[in-house]
Amino acid sequence: MNAKRDETKQEKRMMAGNAACVEGALAAGCNFYGGYPITPSSEIMNLMARRLPATGGVFAQMEDEIASIAAVIGAAWAGAKAMTATSGPGLALMLENIGYARATETPCVVVDVQRCGPSTGQATRPAQGDVMQVRFGASGDCEAIALAPWSVQEMYEMTVRAFNLAERYRTPVFLVTDELVSHLHELVDLSAETAVLKRPETRGLPPFGDSATNAPTPMPRFGTGERLLVTGSSHDEWGYRKTTDPTVQRKLVERITSRIAGDRNEIAEVEEINTEDAEIVLVSFGFSARSAYAAMRPAREAGMKVGLARLKALWPFPREAIRRLGDGADRLIVVEMNLGMVRREVERVASCAVSGVHKNTGEPISPREILRVIS
Amino acid sequence: MNVPDIKKYLRSEVMPTPFCKGCGHGILMHAVLIAIDELGMEFDNMLFVSGIGCAAWIPSPHFAADTLHTTHGRPIPFATGAKMFNPELDVVVISGDGDLVSIGGNHLIHAARRNIDITVIMANNKVYGMTGGQLASTTPHACITSTTPEGNPEREFDTCRLALGCGAGCVARYSVAEPVKLRRAIRNALRYKGFSYVEALTICPTQFGRMNKMPTPFQMIEQLREVCVPGTREQVMAGDVPEGKVYVGEFS
Ligand SMILES: Cc1ncc(C[n+]2csc(CCOP(=O)(O)OP(=O)(O)O)c2C)c(N)n1
Ligand code: SF4
Ligand SMILES: [Mg+2]
Secondary structure, three states, rough: EEEEOOOOOOOOEEHHHHHHHHHHHHHOOEEEEOOOOOOHHHHHHHHHHHHHHOOOEEEEEOOOOOHHHHHHHHHHHOOHHHHHEEEEHHOOOOHHHHHHHHOOOOOEEEEEEEEEEEOEEEEEOOOOOHHHHHHHOOOOOOOOEEEEOOOHHHHHHHHHHHHHHHHHHHOEEEEEHHHHHHEEEEEEEOOOOEEEEEOOOOOOOOOOOOOOOOOOOOOOOOOOOOOOOEEEOOEEEOOEEOOOOHHHHHHHHHHHHHHOOOOHHHHHHHEEEOOOOEEEEEOOHHHHHHHHHHHHHHHHHEEEEEEEEEEOOOOOOOOOHHHHHHHHHEEEEEEEEOOHHHHHHHHOOOOOOEEEEOOOOOOOOOOHHHHHHHH | OOOOOOHHHHHHHHHOOOOOOOOOOOHHHHHHHHHHHOOOOHHEEEEEEEEOOOHHHOOOOEEOOOEEEEEOOOOHHHHHHHHHHHHOOOOEEEEEEEHHHOOOHHHHHHHHHHOOOOOEEEOOOEEEEEOOOOOOOOOOOOOOOOOOOOOOOOOOOOHHHHHHHHHOOOEEEEEEOOOHHHHHHHHHHHHHOOEEEEEEEEEOOHHHHHHHOOOOHHHHHHHHHHHEEEEOHHHHHHOOOOOOOOOEEEEE
């Protein structure tokens, strides 16, 4: 860890969420971007095109999203801290290779700026409909990591965190934002402490994890004489393809899933506000959590014991926190711009009544709509 | 003749290869390694990228260098990312016709247009060998495949014409029936600064030969000798190939 506080960046600056994401990526050491334009993520790409070459990094505009994530993974194996950004339809094209990144333990960051689907849908309008796509979109068993910022400041900080988690677990990490958070303009403190994980240079270790502990080994890179065998086919810790060996397959899946599932509580942070005495807990994330937050005050003023649990990560799902909140409250109300994706997860673990405020019309949920359900 | 020892480039623990008896991919594998040896390239600085298919197994896991065995059709953009981030690496893509031209055609044309400094070696056995001999975009008109039992009603791609049309500066095609010329073409492609493309016409006796009245590898090699005629860049670009023939040569 190399903790730094950049004294030159002390003043707070007004910027958009997508711009803060770029600043966060650069602070985290991102030196490769591969992408394809899509609203509402394109500003990330446009900014990267200018900022990356100036900082010694490499920018690649690819022919489609399949190629974008492929280039990101290729660059990561060549030694890059690499990322891409897209929206729902582009993410759909990336998923096969995201599955490949998981199977090959490739660290990288994928930003998904959600827009209103299905299909091309409302390209300029916000939604939160990719919750399940990031979790289950690729084939096979896996664990996903997906962070969910609700402010421009968090667009910065969580991008840094996404890079660090990608390095630590050697896996692709999603930053799942939405049109509103990405296009919001707010004051950002770029001098915030950023601890950046460095990739250690090691030689001769098995490239694909320690099968005794399932911990990742340091990410190696091409061109160092390691003669790396990298394949998405079922493989042992040295990369040898063994596609009919049940033990090799079991160990591979165990390796890539248990290290994330095992740290679920640490990865899946939940910010709790007024939950100690709450009879009703609003569960939300991203921009919708701002609406929930805004609804909480008038509700409290009207004498209702309302709290907010804001999911800072969607995956791994913060099961334990939600279970505990459900045990203490009468009702959990999930607030999200989709027809019930997180609610489905909440219902699976909560012992109390669960309902939701759902909207997928391309408009944010208003605090009034939430109040109507609370009272 | 002084035969170079290519064993040093192979992972002995994975030999023999999984290819069928008489498969042409082994001849191409040999040609690539001899070309590398002749050029004296530093094997540890080479990255071999492949997609999915029998041809994609030529480098992975056999080559004792860095290998990236990717997803079906996508080796070129993986290679592009690695090369752009570390231009010092010698990056070579080796994969099949189904992989590079059918599902991955979009990446091929863009890499050629971009002139990214990689070498793409395409093993064209005119069929999807691995999945059971289905039609590819490189299957000649009228050929029988698992999915065209009455014969292919479509026409095939001339992939060298395609690469030249996209601006590739180094394009060649030879068959495994002419390994010396094939090797020379691979050497020149590996030496070339910029995007280089070699189409290696090869044979799949198991899936293509059997269905098209050439059940033995020998018959398939004979057929390759028959259909290949020397051609120039201009002839390839003009697309005026005589009926049933294919132009071979270094076209740039
Ligand atoms: C996305 C995806 N679609 C389909 C397949 C199935 N598949 C595996 S290999 C292959 C064809 C390979 O053909 P080619 O590249 O010509 O190689 P060959 O086996 O002929 O050498 C196909 C369609 C796959 N692995 N992935
Ligand atoms: S199926 Fe065809 S291409 Fe595949 S190994 Fe057998 S002969 Fe070779
Ligand atoms: Mg083929």
